[in-house]
Amino acid sequence: MKAEQTIDKSVQSGRATQIAAMVTTGLVAFMWVYFGRLYLIHDPGEWRIANQQLGYPLYIIPLIGVTHILGGVGLLIPNVPRFTEWVYAGFAITLLLAFYSQLNGGGSTWDKFDPILVMAFVFASYVSRRCLRANRWSI
Numbered sequence: 001m002k003a004e005q006t007i008d009k010s011v012q013s014g015r016a017t018q019i020a021a022m023v024t025t026g027l028v029a030f031m032w033v034y035f036g037r038l039y040l041i042h043d044p045g046e047w048r049i050a051n052q053q054l055g056y057p058l059y060i061i062p063l064i065g066v067t068h069i070l071g072g073v074g075l076l077i078p079n080v081p082r083f084t085e086w087v088y089a090g091f092a093i094t095l096l097l098a099f100y101s102q103l104n105g106g107g108s109t110w111d112k113f114d115p116i117l118v119m120a121f122v123f124a125s126y127v128s129r130r131c132l133r134a135n136r137w138s139i
Contacts, residue, residue: 014135021128028125029072031118032091036068054105067094075125081133088126095119 038046039061050056050064067090074087098115 017128017131017135021125021132024121024125024128025075028091028118028121029075031121032068032072032075036065036070036072039065039068049107053107054101056101084129088122091122092119095122 035046039050047058047061050061051058056064071087071090071094074083077083095115095118099112099119102112102115
């Protein structure tokens with residue numbers, strides 16, 4: 001009887017981890033694709049922030065958009081753990097550089113911590129997917 005309860009709790013825990021991984025990964029992928037699209041369609045608000053507030057040259061903004069979209073889509077590719085690790089590494093580097101850019105640029109205090117908030121979601125997605133892979137589950 002005790003073994004059945006342990007297995008049942010393990011299955012429930014695995015299911016909760018799987019749902020958490022799906023939700024956080026989907027949210028992170030959506031954020032990256034959404035903001036990448038804004039850079040590609042020349043959204044005036046995003047371009048103004050990137051160019052005037054952060055000082056990025058205009059020619060680099062579409063490239064940032066393309067890399068955001070590729071990263072968001074790449075995160076959703078299943079069963080490619082090494083590629084996924086590289087995507088997460090790219091996200092971490094991008095967010096650290098974004099935080100540095102925000103610290104040195106203008107804007108409100110809240111804007112400066114946007115990359116850290118996004119990093120929390122990326123970290124939650126990464127950890128939950130690592131837990132799934134460690135237990136040989138997949139999303």
